[in-house]
Amino acid sequence: MSHSQINHLVIVGGGxxxxxxxxxxxxxxxxxxxxxTLIESEDIGTVGVGEATIxxxxxxxxxxxxxxxxxxKATQATFKLGIEFRDWREKNSRFFHPFADYGIDLNGVAFHxxxxxxxxxxxxxDPAEYxxxxxxxxxxxxxxxxxxxxxPLADFGYAYHxxxxxxxxxxxxxxxxxxxxxxxxxxxxxxxxxxxxxxTAVTLDDGRRVSGDFYVDCSGFRGLLIEQALHTGxxxxxxxxxxxxxxxxxSDKAAELTPYTRxxxxxxxxxWRIPLQHRTGNGYVYASEFCQQDEAEATLLSGLDTxxxxxxxxxxxxxxxxxxxxxxxxxxxxxxxGFLEPLESTSISLIQTGISKLLEFFPHQGIxxxxxxxxxxxxxxxxxxxxxxxxxxxxxxxxxxxxxxQHCRQMAIPDTLAHKMDVFNSRGxxxxxEPEAFERDSxxxxxxxxNDLPQDYDRRADTLSDAQLAEQLEKMRTxxxxxxxxxxxxxxxxxxxxxxxx
Ligand code: FAD
Numbered sequence: 001m002s003h004s005q006i007n008h009l010v011i012v013g014g015g016x017x018x019x020x021x022x023x024x025x026x027x028x029x030x031x032x033x034x035x036x037t038l039i040e041s042e043d044i045g046t047v048g049v050g051e052a053t054i055x056x057x058x059x060x061x062x063x064x065x066x067x068x069x070x071x072x073k074a075t076q077a078t079f080k081l082g083i084e085f086r087d088w089r090e091k092n093s094r095f096f097h098p099f100a101d102y103g104i105d106l107n108g109v110a111f112h113x114x115x116x117x118x119x120x121x122x123x124x125x126d127p128a129e130y131x132x133x134x135x136x137x138x139x140x141x142x143x144x145x146x147x148x149x150x151x152p153l154a155d156f157g158y159a160y161h162x163x164x165x166x167x168x169x170x171x172x173x174x175x176x177x178x179x180x181x182x183x184x185x186x187x188x189x190x191x192x193x194x195x196x197x198x199x200t201a202v203t204l205d206d207g208r209r210v211s212g213d214f215y216v217d218c219s220g221f222r223g224l225l226i227e228q229a230l231h232t233g234x235x236x237x238x239x240x241x242x243x244x245x246x247x248x249x250x251s252d253k254a255a256e257l258t259p260y261t262r263x264x265x266x267x268x269x270x271x272w273r274i275p276l277q278h279r280t281g282n283g284y285v286y287a288s289e290f291c292q293q294d295e296a297e298a299t300l301l302s303g304l305d306t307x308x309x310x311x312x313x314x315x316x317x318x319x320x321x322x323x324x325x326x327x328x329x330x331x332x333x334x335x336x337x338g339f340l341e342p343l344e345s346t347s348i349s350l351i352q353t354g355i356s357k358l359l360e361f362f363p364h365q366g367i368x369x370x371x372x373x374x375x376x377x378x379x380x381x382x383x384x385x386x387x388x389x390x391x392x393x394x395x396x397x398x399x400x401x402x403x404x405x406q407h408c409r410q411m412a413i414p415d416t417l418a419h420k421m422d423v424f425n426s427r428g429x430x431x432x433x434e435p436e437a438f439e440r441d442s443x444x445x446x447x448x449x450x451n452d453l454p455q456d457y458d459r460r461a462d463t464l465s466d467a468q469l470a471e472q473l474e475k476m477r478t479x480x481x482x483x484x485x486x487x488x489x490x491x492x493x494x495x496x497x498x499x500x501x502x
């Protein structure tokens with residue numbers, strides 16, 4: 001057994017963040033004699049709406065040794081090849097953001113430069129025709145990618161939609177089986193050590209006192225430890241991402257199970273639609289400055305394609321991030337660490353990367369200031385890069401039909417994003433400030449989807465003659481078309497391999 005100065009780790013909160021943390025820590029630090037306690041309050045409940053993910057969720061589940069089929073059945077999950085954007089560029093427009101690259105890079109030059117050239121030659125230049133995942137999605141088909149795909153065209157990622165409550169339960173069973181102790185109760189007070197300000201204990205409203213050496217704050221938006229007790233501070237980004245409210249409602253199962261999340265731009269924000277095996281998740285994310293609550297609710301309900309099953313639930317949030325996720329002996333995860341609207345389904349992946357940082361820099365030998373600084377630097381970088389990607393969705397829209405969209409077109413944007421947009425506009429170069437959650441072709445999707453096409457392309461793409469380029473593009477389109485007509489429908493794939501019990 002290995003040694004650690006941390007004998008007792010206390011996790012506050014039993015939402016997706018709390019149970020993801022409990023499951024990972026109990027597995028990854030199983031060799032250390034660390035007692036893990038998780039405190040949650042059924043009275044307070046969880047936010048319960050994080051149901052769409054990005055492909056990194058699969059490596060999280062893999063890291064726990066979770067069987068994919070068991071997980072899908074337990075959480076009523078469906079597969080997700082990407083996100084459909086409806087009405088974003090302008091009304092009656094649509095494009096798809098796949099978890100995949102487009103085409104095949106040729107002679108070391110990124111494929112999208114050939115698309116720009118193809119456009120000038122009036123050859124087919126719709127990126128969707130060069131994306132296997134997009135074609136599968138448009139046909140409501142699903143297949144798992146081959147582990148060693150025969151061609152880059154056949155390489156794509158996938159994620160899941162799942163029932164957030166069931167996922168937390170699933171992980172709870174996993175963590176409890178590995179020795180995590182759960183305490184049901186409401187924390188009323190946090191005690192701090194007078195000399196150094198570290199947390200010494202939390203007290204529940206029934207008088208029970210729980211004392212630990214290290215605390216993981218997964219208490220949601222309230223940030224019970226990281227903010228309310230330690231006053232860490234928050235960067236408010238609403239000047240760039242004006243949505244600050246949401247309404248969510250569950251509805252009947254969709255008639256056709258789409259293997260993607262749909263986001264539809266609305267008058268003051270956007271509506272999500274997440275298909276699960278047993279029901280559909282829906283919500284409207286909007287800016288309260290431009291839309292009253294009643295109006296938002298009416299918009300959401302009129303945009304459902306199946307019958308509502310629940311009363312609408314309301315949320316308010318401040319987009320931004322905690323100034324530090326690691327402060328004193330407290331590490332914040334999930335909503336307690338910051339919030340970026342779920343337009344690209346990034347929150348759960350940020351929990352995952354937060355857990356990775358906690359485990360990589362775990363203070364077995366005491367808290368080291370340099371480690372803390374590095375974790376907080378990485379946290380800021382990660383949030384800022386996703387922030388810029390999200391702002392692009394609003395800034396690049398051509399809509400001006402409502403005050404909200406007019407505001408988005410006129411608003412100032414961070415210098416980092418302005419630089420990226422300028423360089424792409426000049427020569428089609430996607431500037432990456434790595435590491436970034438969204439890779440080159442995700443940015444290409446957005447520029448192309450919003451019709452922000454570059455003025456020029458990488459001139460090395462001229463190495464191919466016009467005829468050679470036409471031939472290469474034709475081959476790729478044909479291969480994508482043929483391969484994407486083969487797989488089962490998404491519904492049939494699930495019925496055959498991983499249908500959840502009724
Ligand atoms: P919560 O779920 O709020 O859990 C907080 C926990 O702390 C609860 O167990 C609560 O009981 C406990 N707690 C709080 N105070 C106390 C106390 N005093 N005493 C004891 N216990 C306490 N993410 C995605 O990745 N994809 C999405 O599609 C997505 N959609 C979203 C839509 C909306 C409208 C919102 C608001 C968020 C969405 N998210 C999404 C984010 C996602 O919901 C969260 O990242 C995820 O659920 C994690 O939440 P959490 O565990 O941090 O907080």
